[in-house]
Structures are given as structure tokens and as C-alpha cells.
């Protein structure tokens with residue numbers, strides 16, 4: 001795809017919107033604008049959005065940087081031998097990320113499945129054919145802290161395992177049996193008494209491998225090697241979140257023996273739990289290019305840019321009665337500046353949820369962070385029914401200004417109601 005022209009188009013689009021023109025929303029004109037190829041969003045009538053939420057799967061997570069888009073376009077022009085590409089990409093990523101071995105997976109959820117399959121089937125090639133429906137003679141218990149049960153449990157259960165929950169360190173020490181196959185850790189869990197170090201130490205006393213799901217937990221960049229170096233045998237990161245690779249890419253990092261076992265459970269081998277999680281050459285190359293792109297960034301540089309975007313938005317709201325803006329950085333997952341906006345609803349007669357809906361219905365359509373107006377704690381963000389949350393890190397060039405203008409307009413209107 002032609003980057004220069006797509007960037008031009010973006011500015012044309014966002015600039016046009018900023019001036020209040022809606023002309024580009026009609027399918028015909030967006031199709032014509034895409035000089036590098038047909039704009040299928042336009043052709044299909046799919047609404048392009050401004051992502052002021054974050055790396056949410058339902059919002060297609062992230063936009064690949066130009067270097068990643070270009071690497072994929074180049075790779076897509078040539079057939080290769082898939083096993084060679086998988087192996088060489090894995091070796092390259094392992095070197096860059098300072099671990100023994102790596103596998104590009106079909107997202108972090110797939111890495112959870114392949115890593116679990118690896119623990120069950122290592123040194124037992126036949127077992128690859130049997131999981132998850134015939135677990136006879138196979139270890140099938142995965143230890144997990146009760147507070148670490150989460151929405152991705154199914155990715156592990158796909159391998160025929162059952163979870164054994166523990167709460168205290170003492171519980172944990174006593175929970176190991178002849179059937180224990182893996183100890184699972186949810187890196188961004190907000191509860192749980194047992195530390196990463198204790199989790200690893202005790203598991204290794206029992207020769208049980210430890211998996212850490214850190215899918216949404218970069219930046220900081222150093223997390224990419226922190227957990228494998230800490231002793232986790234397997235670690236996953238989503239490729240499509242903070243690393244901005246293809247949405248359906250992920251990393252499984254860890255010990256060589258386990259990564260090889262994971263690969264045995266993967267596409268292209270047909271009779272495996274991983275066959276339906278095929279990773280194409282475009283995804284693999286895109287993931288490698290995203291690793292390169294992400295390592296070329298700095299934590300300070302990213303933080304500064306996200307802070308700048310937050311400032312653009314809060315500056316635009318400065319004179320609106322009762323509005324207070326604050327930048328907040330969640331502790332583990334999505335560890336980047338988010339803008340929290342609070343105001344007095346007696347003065348501005350609109351709720352944060354209503355603000356979110358107005359921006360969604362606007363042109364261009366803007367998605368605020370789903371924690372907006374949420375009464376329950378959400379992804380480490382301190383929200384309530386009086387808080388608007390803007391996730392600035394997935395905004396594209398120029399979009400912070402558009403979000404600022406639209407928020408300003410909606411809140412200003414509410415101040416006059």
C-alpha cells in the first residue's frame with residue numbers, strides 16, 4: 001500500500017471532518033481516494049472509526065505502522081516454504097527478545113492453546129493426536145490462582161485440561177499432583193496473593209512449567225524479555241495490541257523444548273489442536289516487522305507522544321465549566337497515559353455514557369474507552385459513572401485534535417442546556 005498517499009488521504013479526511021464537512025463519508029468518494037487499491041471499507045459501507053479507546057479486539061485492536069504494512073505487502077507477493085518461514089522467524093524473534101525460542105501464533109489466545117498443548121504433549125508425539133477429547137494417561141491439571149481466572153480460560157480448556165484453583169502459597173504448594181501439567185499466571189491480574197517469583201519457584205520444585213499471559217502488557221518494551229528471564233517457561237504477548245502487528249498475530253516465547261512441542265501442535269500439521277489457528281506468511285512477517293518496529297521505539301518517546309495527545313484534548317476542554325482532566329497510567333496492562341475527564345453533571349447536563357454515544361454517532365465516528373461511565377473497575381482504570389476515559393495511544397496522526405474538537409462541542413452544548 002502506498003503510505004504517502006494514504007497519509008495524505010487521512011489528513012484530507014480528518015481535516016475535512018474538522019471543518020464540519022461530511023462529504024467523505026459517502027462510499028463513492030472514499031473508494032476513489034484510495035489510490036493504492038480499492039477501499040473495501042467504502043465499497044462495503046463499513047464505517048471507519050477514530051479509536052480513542054485502546055487496543056480492543058472489537059475495535060480491530062491497532063493500526064500497523066507503515067513499516068509493518070509495507071513488509072506484509074512485500075511478503076504477500078512471494079510463496080515460501082511455511083515451515084522454513086516459521087522456524088527462521090522464530091529464531092530471529094528469540095534473538096531479538098532474548099529468549100531461547102519463539103513461535104508466531106494466531107494471537108495471544110492461540111499462544112495460550114499451543115503453549116498448554118505443548119506442556120501436555122511434550123515428549124509424547126502421539127498425545128498431539130489425542131487432545132482434547134482423549135486425555136487417557138495424560139496429565140491434565142493446570143494450577144491457577146483463583147484471582148487469575150479470566151475470560152481467556154477457554155483457550156487453555158481447548159486442550160482438555162481442567163483448572164485447579166489455589167489462593168494461598170500453602171494451597172499452591174499442596175496442590176501439585178502426578179497430574180499437574182502446567183502452572184498458569186495472568187500477568188495483569190488485579191488480585192492474587194502469590195508473586196510471580198514464588199509461582200515460578202514452587203512450580204520448578206515440582207518440575208512443572210509455568211506460563212505467563214502478558215498479552216496486553218507492553219509497553220514498557222523490556223517486558224518482552226523480563227518474564228522469560230524471570231524464569232517463566234512460556235510467555236505470550238498479543239501481536240496486535242501494543243506491538244501493533246497484525247491483529248491476528250501473537251508471540252509464544254520460552255524454552256526451546258516447549259516451543260518445539262507447541263510447533264508440533266500447530267498448523268500446518270493437520271490433525272492438531274492448532275490447525276484452525278493458521279498463521280499466514282503475511283501474519284508471520286508482519287509480526288517480525290512489528291517486533292523490529294517496537295524495538296526501534298523508546299518508552300520515553302511513546303509516553304511523551306501519548307502525553308502530548310492527552311494534553312491536546314484536555315487543553316481544548318479547559319474553559320468548559322467544572323471540567324477536570326487527569327492523566328492516569330494503569331499499572332500492568334495498557335500501561336500508557338489515559339485521559340480521565342470528570343465534571344459536575346448538575347452543570348453539564350449529560351452523562352459520560354451519553355457523551356460516548358454522541359461521539360459514536362458523530363462524523364467521523366469516535367469510540368471512547370469502554371470504561372467511560374463504568375461503575376465497575378475496568379482494566380486497571382479508576383472510573384465511575386462520572387468519568388470519561390479517552391485512550392489516546394491508538395489515535396492516528398491528527399486524530400487527537402478531532403477528538404478534542406468533538407468532545408469540546410458535546411460538552412459545551414451540554415453546558416448551555
Ligand SMILES: *Cc1c(COP(=O)(O)O)cnc(C)c1O
Nearest residue numbers: 107108109152215216238239250
Ligand atoms: C488480549 C488478550 C488475550 C488475547 O490476545 P489476542 O492476541 O487477541 O488473541 C489474551 N490474554 C489477555 C490477558 C489479553 O488481554
